[in-house]
Amino acid sequence: MGSAPKYRRGGGRAGGRRRVGGGHRAGRWCRATLAALVTGAVVLPLSAAVRPQTPAPAPARLAPLRASTLGEAYAANRANAAEAARMAAADHDRDRAATDRHLASPEYHLLHFDGRGSGRVTEVLGDLARADRIAVLVPGSDTSLDTYGRFHAAAAALHRQLARQAPAGTHTAVVAWLGYETPGTVSATVTTTGRAEQAAPRLRALVADLRTVAGPGPRISLLCHSYGSVVCGRSAAGLAVDDIALVGSPGTGADTAAGLHTRARVWAARGGDDWVEHVPHLSVDLFGTSVGFGTDPVTPAFGARVFTAGDAGHSTYFEPGSTSLTNLARIVLGETKAVTHD
Structure with a gap:
């Protein structure tokens, strides 16, 4: 998303930095940077349109999702992934074929699979029908079938952490939801809410499906990483979830948690x-497009419950043994008093 203006450390971590050189100059710099990214949107879609795409079958036709049809859905999606692997191999795309083949193996439980384009996958770790606590991971930019391994690793790390921290008799499940076309980190789409607007109805539909399968009782938490927090922000209104955790967030598109x-x-x-x-936390209108995502979610002005993430980098919030992963598991389990704060 480009480099950011330099800061001097002020009082606290949340909202205590002062910009060097004055607000007007920094504001002009931010707007110039964002304008350049939006201008790039004229070129990027055209270049992307001519890239060849690996062939894949249409998604499997599934019965309405219920606890009793989960096994049927898993089997149908594994079969679809196996067919996608065969088609990718015939097209000489060995990397995509290997990914599809891996997802077709029996240990993967897929609520949804679509091998076309950048790919869509919704994977379940754990027993969804019996779960008391359900975490939905919403990924950020550059997540696709081609990079699915790292997204699965994050979901698996959380699933293991929940198993370690959950009280006896508590059943947990993690849903890794790659249900939208994520933007590229170096692209104009990552600075606007367009992809998030497209994703929001799909995320709402997923939560509705989870309530159908697991019933009204289980706690559902959305764990939203990076641009995924913009998706969660656009989906949040009226959504039947108990917690929304934003990590590595550039903003949500809203000025406040309220x-x-x-x-x-x-x-x-x-x-x-x-x-x-260091990403500019502002929202401006450029060329008829709203660019940026507004208030920094870890500042007091936003009004979220800010928790400790230790020394996590942008891609390491789900690192096994990390402070951030421990606190995210506490949030999912409803152990809110145990969550540590900065």
Whole structure:
């Protein structure tokens, strides 16, 4: 997303930095940077359109999702992934074929699979039908079938952490939701809410499906990373979830947590080594497009419950043994008094 203006450390971590050189100059710099990114949107879609795409079948036709049809859905999506692997191999795309083949193996439980384009996958770790606590991971930029391994690793790390921290008799499940076309980190789309607007109805539909399968009782938490927090921000209003945790967030598109219009508790954290703290937190209209995502979620002005993420970098919030992962598991389990704060 480009480099950021330099800061001097002020009082606290949240909202205590002062910009060098004055607000007007920094504001002009931010707007010039964002304008350049939006201008790039004229070129990037055209260049992307001519790139060849690996062929894949249409998604499997599934019965309405219920606890009793989960096994059927998993089997159908594994079969679809296997067919996608065969088609990718015939097209000489060995990397995509290997990914699809891996997802077709019996240990993967897929609520949804679509191997076309950048790919869509919704994976379940744990027993969804019996779960008392459900975490939904919403990824950020540059997440696709081609990079799915690292997203799965984050979900698996959280699943293991929940198993370690959960009280006896508590059943947990993690849903890794790659249900939208994520923007590229170096692209104009990552500075606007366009992809998030497209993703929001799909995330709402997923939560509705989870409530159908697991019932009204389980706690559902959205864990939203990077641009995924923009998706969660656009989906939050009226959504039947208990907690929304924003990590490595560039903003949500709302000025305050109250502006998300959700009954869920809203949490936010940023690690000490996360470069996103240098992203300009503003929202401006350029060329008829709203650019930027507004208030920094870890500042007092936003009003979220800010929790400790240690020295996490932008891609390490789910690192096994990390402070951030421990606190995220506490949020999912509803152990809110145990969450540590900065």
